[in-house]
Amino acid sequence: MLLEFKDLRVTYRGSRGRLPAVRGVDLAVDAGETLGIAGESGCGKSTLAMAVLRLLPKSAEVSGEILLDGEDLLQMGWGRLRAVRWTGASIVFQGAMHSLNAVQRIGRQIAEPILVHEAKTTPAAAARRAEALLERVGLPASRARSYPHELSGGQRQRVMIAMALACDPDLVIADEATTALDVMVQAQVLQLIAELVTERGVGLMMISHDLSVLSAVCDRAAVMYAGRIVEQGPAGEVFANARHPYSAALSAAFPVIGDPAARMSPGGLAGDPPDPVRLPEGCSFRPRCAVAVERCGAESPELLAVPVRGSAGVADAARVSACFVAQEGMPVVL
Amino acid sequence: MTATNALSPRALRRARRRQSLSRSWAAYRSQKTGMWGLVLLGAIVVLAIATPVLIDASALSVTQATGGRMAPPSAEYPLGTDETGRSVLALTLWGSRLSLVIGLTATVVAIVIGTAVGVTSGHIGGWYGWIALRLSDWFMVLPSLVVAIALLAVLGRSMATTITVIALVSWPGTTRLVRAQTLTVQSRPYLERAKALGAGHWHQMTKHILPNVLPLVLASATLLVPSAILMESSLAWLGLGDPGVVSWGSILNRASENGAVSAHAWWYLLPPGLAILLVVLAFMLCGRALEAVFNPRLRGES
Amino acid sequence: MTDAPPPADGASTEAPSAGRAQSRRSPRDVNEHGERRVSSGFGRYLLKHAGGAAVSLLLVLFSSFFIFRLIAGDPIDQLTKERPVSPEQRAAMRAELGLDQPLWQQFWDYIAGTLTMDLGESFQYRRPIFDLIVERLPATLLLSGTGMVLAVVLGFWIGTRSGWKQGSRFDRGHVATGLVLYSAPTFWLGMIVILVFARYLGLFPVNGMRSPSTPPDFWSQAVDIGYHLVLPVLTYTAVVYAGYLMIMRSSILDEIGSDYLTTARAKGLRDDEVRQKHAVPNALLPTVTLVFLALGSVVNGSIVTETVFSWPGLGTLFVNSIFYPDRPVLQALFVLFSSSTILAVLCAEILYWFIDPRIRRS
Ligand SMILES: Nc1ncnc2c1ncn2[C@@H]1O[C@H](COP(=O)(O)OP(=O)(O)O)[C@@H](O)[C@H]1O
Ligand code: SF4
Ligand SMILES: [Mg+2]
Numbered sequence: 001m002l003l004e005f006k007d008l009r010v011t012y013r014g015s016r017g018r019l020p021a022v023r024g025v026d027l028a029v030d031a032g033e034t035l036g037i038a039g040e041s042g043c044g045k046s047t048l049a050m051a052v053l054r055l056l057p058k059s060a061e062v063s064g065e066i067l068l069d070g071e072d073l074l075q076m077g078w079g080r081l082r083a084v085r086w087t088g089a090s091i092v093f094q095g096a097m098h099s100l101n102a103v104q105r106i107g108r109q110i111a112e113p114i115l116v117h118e119a120k121t122t123p124a125a126a127a128r129r130a131e132a133l134l135e136r137v138g139l140p141a142s143r144a145r146s147y148p149h150e151l152s153g154g155q156r157q158r159v160m161i162a163m164a165l166a167c168d169p170d171l172v173i174a175d176e177a178t179t180a181l182d183v184m185v186q187a188q189v190l191q192l193i194a195e196l197v198t199e200r201g202v203g204l205m206m207i208s209h210d211l212s213v214l215s216a217v218c219d220r221a222a223v224m225y226a227g228r229i230v231e232q233g234p235a236g237e238v239f240a241n242a243r244h245p246y247s248a249a250l251s252a253a254f255p256v257i258g259d260p261a262a263r264m265s266p267g268g269l270a271g272d273p274p275d276p277v278r279l280p281e282g283c284s285f286r287p288r289c290a291v292a293v294e295r296c297g298a299e300s301p302e303l304l305a306v307p308v309r310g311s312a313g314v315a316d317a318a319r320v321s322a323c324f325v326a327q328e329g330m331p332v333v334l
Numbered sequence: 335m336t337a338t339n340a341l342s343p344r345a346l347r348r349a350r351r352r353q354s355l356s357r358s359w360a361a362y363r364s365q366k367t368g369m370w371g372l373v374l375l376g377a378i379v380v381l382a383i384a385t386p387v388l389i390d391a392s393a394l395s396v397t398q399a400t401g402g403r404m405a406p407p408s409a410e411y412p413l414g415t416d417e418t419g420r421s422v423l424a425l426t427l428w429g430s431r432l433s434l435v436i437g438l439t440a441t442v443v444a445i446v447i448g449t450a451v452g453v454t455s456g457h458i459g460g461w462y463g464w465i466a467l468r469l470s471d472w473f474m475v476l477p478s479l480v481v482a483i484a485l486l487a488v489l490g491r492s493m494a495t496t497i498t499v500i501a502l503v504s505w506p507g508t509t510r511l512v513r514a515q516t517l518t519v520q521s522r523p524y525l526e527r528a529k530a531l532g533a534g535h536w537h538q539m540t541k542h543i544l545p546n547v548l549p550l551v552l553a554s555a556t557l558l559v560p561s562a563i564l565m566e567s568s569l570a571w572l573g574l575g576d577p578g579v580v581s582w583g584s585i586l587n588r589a590s591e592n593g594a595v596s597a598h599a600w601w602y603l604l605p606p607g608l609a610i611l612l613v614v615l616a617f618m619l620c621g622r623a624l625e626a627v628f629n630p631r632l633r634g635e636s
Numbered sequence: 637m638t639d640a641p642p643p644a645d646g647a648s649t650e651a652p653s654a655g656r657a658q659s660r661r662s663p664r665d666v667n668e669h670g671e672r673r674v675s676s677g678f679g680r681y682l683l684k685h686a687g688g689a690a691v692s693l694l695l696v697l698f699s700s701f702f703i704f705r706l707i708a709g710d711p712i713d714q715l716t717k718e719r720p721v722s723p724e725q726r727a728a729m730r731a732e733l734g735l736d737q738p739l740w741q742q743f744w745d746y747i748a749g750t751l752t753m754d755l756g757e758s759f760q761y762r763r764p765i766f767d768l769i770v771e772r773l774p775a776t777l778l779l780s781g782t783g784m785v786l787a788v789v790l791g792f793w794i795g796t797r798s799g800w801k802q803g804s805r806f807d808r809g810h811v812a813t814g815l816v817l818y819s820a821p822t823f824w825l826g827m828i829v830i831l832v833f834a835r836y837l838g839l840f841p842v843n844g845m846r847s848p849s850t851p852p853d854f855w856s857q858a859v860d861i862g863y864h865l866v867l868p869v870l871t872y873t874a875v876v877y878a879g880y881l882m883i884m885r886s887s888i889l890d891e892i893g894s895d896y897l898t899t900a901r902a903k904g905l906r907d908d909e910v911r912q913k914h915a916v917p918n919a920l921l922p923t924v925t926l927v928f929l930a931l932g933s934v935v936n937g938s939i940v941t942e943t944v945f946s947w948p949g950l951g952t953l954f955v956n957s958i959f960y961p962d963r964p965v966l967q968a969l970f971v972l973f974s975s976s977t978i979l980a981v982l983c984a985e986i987l988y989w990f991i992d993p994r995i996r997r998s
Contacts, residue, residue, distance in 0.1 A: 468688075468691075472692050472695055475692065475974075475977050475978055475981050476696070476974050476977065477932070477933065477936045477937070477973050477974060477976075477977050479936075479939060479940070480936055480939070480954075480969075480970060480973040480974065481970075481974075483939070483954065483955070483958065484700075484703060484704075484966060484970045485703065487958045487961065487966060488703055488704060560819065564819075564821055567821050567823075567824075568821060568822070568823060568940055571821070571823045571824075571940075572823075572940070572943065572955055572958070573958075573959065574958070583821075586821075586823065586824060586827070589827075590823075590827060590944075594827075595827050595830055595831050595835060595842075596835065596842075598831065598835055598836070600831060603824070603827055603828065603831065604828075606824075607820070607821060607824035607825075607827075607828065610819075610820075610821050610824065611816065611819045611820045611821070611824075612819075614819035614820075614821075615815060615816060615819040618815060618818070618819060619815070
């Protein structure tokens, strides 16, 4: 396993008390595999992503294990952690405008991690590699001398991708990497990510609120709700044939990749995600669930293998869902 | 129905204002340094007010002075004496009144001018607004101590001129602040509504704009007072103060004119200077805390 | 600081962040003809601000004329002091000073004189004011230039570290020290410094810029001046640095929590590298113009310090002229001091064009 979360829990301490943002996540990404993580804003996706490189603020309490190539990141000393950052795993952040340093040339920002991690590389060599990376992501090498504000949103996101690949990491985490982009640009950038992932054989953990985007790029998809994984399976199947009412609603909300109309007025799901500080009893999705049964209010469902509809009750180990109804093999949409 | 309608909005507004006041106070109270500043300031003001009760004004008279010439601290003169034998303690306590009065008055004048120009220039705009803005910009750029010295040099030395001059160099900051705030308030829908309902300029400015800019003005005024006090003390120390009154700056002016430094008369130098430092510090602490109340980013939440 | 909180309206979309709004707009910000638009924009920008500065300077000239000629009373009275003078002498003096001319002619002569560096003659020294200024300017520049550089470096250095570790012991200690020094009146601090370091400890000279006994060769003179410089610079820096500390501190606080710092951390940079290579350059941006503004006060900001230490610069000249009273000198220095800040502001505005790209678009 390249990356493995074992019972990861992240709790923010704040003025409103303790806010559990991630509540026991078990998840794994194989080398070269692409895993998508979907879920509404606030369900803990970014927290999960930031936990990998221990980039969470001091106010976050983290427990559990995060194994990168078998090594627990949460137990690493600072020196080892810095060495693993960007070489073991790198991140394409959401909002490239703010994630790039506004007063530094792009070439320098791409070359920076190379110089940090490879003591032998000269600045000139690093600059050449930065230019090569820019060309690989579809930008002219001359762009290395530009400042971030001189680029368009899509170009900036390409720069972020080039930067993420600078140290040949085993894993790339892309957090809402295309959310801010126009539909056309979004499709191009997605295409680029998919290409690079297969070309370089890196593992990808792609985060988006848009399940259709994930289904287009990823092998596997995990759906997150209120800090937990509620469903996991092959991406296309999770999208087309959800085994959790929440995934079903997400799929319905984004029928077409990056459809802006759907983004503005998602169909299929009423109500708000629960306040992490005051989670409901039982299944945390129950207040919004149309197919809830009595048991849902009392017990919290585990993430278990579920029978695929139409397969006569045979559980498929590749499909897990945290829903009592799905575990019974019943339909999750009315 | 008309009676309740006429009364309730006002009562409502008052209640809302009281509520926001208590919220601001809670935010202020949560800042330790601001509370220290407030306590310090309270103590200084109480002392300044109580001075006439504690020490008779005759202690300031050169002819009735009984102590030795620049005598070090003794039981009779806890902070020693000046070159004419007056008690430095008495001088410092009496000086507090003048320094505070000049600092506060100058600030009030500056704030009144600044607010009036700011609100009117922001509200009326046009040529008048443009000229007012340019003028305050111009004043803002001029080096204030230079202007103050030049004006005092030609206007003559008196308390009134000191106050005028300090106010004259202090108003533009308030004007800019108030003008900016006025423009923000003006773009809010309720003012549009008031305008549509036929509210006059005067009504709009006093009933809608002013109440909204005043909290900000208060916070900035708290930071203007210390600079006014420092300015007064510098001018008085340079010998440009009212010759007839005792302020901390004028005490120090006499001290240096009469060679207190070469006489090693630390008791003559320390008290008035420390007094200035403490008052200025107290106002700064309060002002910073108030600023933080209105600008939560500074409140130290990370 | 963190993500935007989940939207309250229940829409299952990512809350629109500022980042999205900006990226949405940005393709249109970049245009192929950017370069041409920039240069013509600069011309207009420069013209506008240079014009503003010129008007401000004229206003200074006008107001100095107004203040010193019209309010200040009859210069002949000032010039003759108590000496009895006959009406003929008076008339002769008036003619010599050009006071018999009509007012507009006097004003015109004054403007023309100032612009051609003919600033008149000092009542007190009986010498051209221009020579006096040239003679004393170096002393002022030495004192406040040194003090300003020290204050900026010290203030920014401490401010950066203070802000970076907000609430730490370092932060609280330095903010407290800075505030106390900021609250101290300059002249008083100077007197205390003299009392302690010159009078009690005898480490440094009490005042002045050089000792008469020093040999005239360059190095002896330089060492002597440096020796005299220590206490005034110490005083000046102590009072001024806290302002820079606070500015830099709050500028750093603005940057903390920014996403690009998280990126830098994720790349594996050490905490101090993140601060120095990323946070500081961004935090410096809004302060650069402030430093440029301070250039004005290199000429006029050390009046009080010079007076305390009897430093033979423009500040002491100004203060001594008050009591003589040496009106032409006061007037000339008033104009010089005021125009130095006006020109500094102009420089800061021009600089701003080059360092802040946002201004170019508006
Ligand atoms: N630094 C933080 N301090 C306190 N709460 C936070 C912080 N960052 C995120 N949260 C909260 O944690 C929850 C999960 O946030 P996040 O991981 O950003 O979700 P997502 O990326 O899925 O939108 C949200 O309720 C959010 O308000
Ligand atoms: S467990 Fe119950 S409430 Fe939760 S999703 Fe399934 S049916 Fe709905
Ligand atoms: Mg997020």
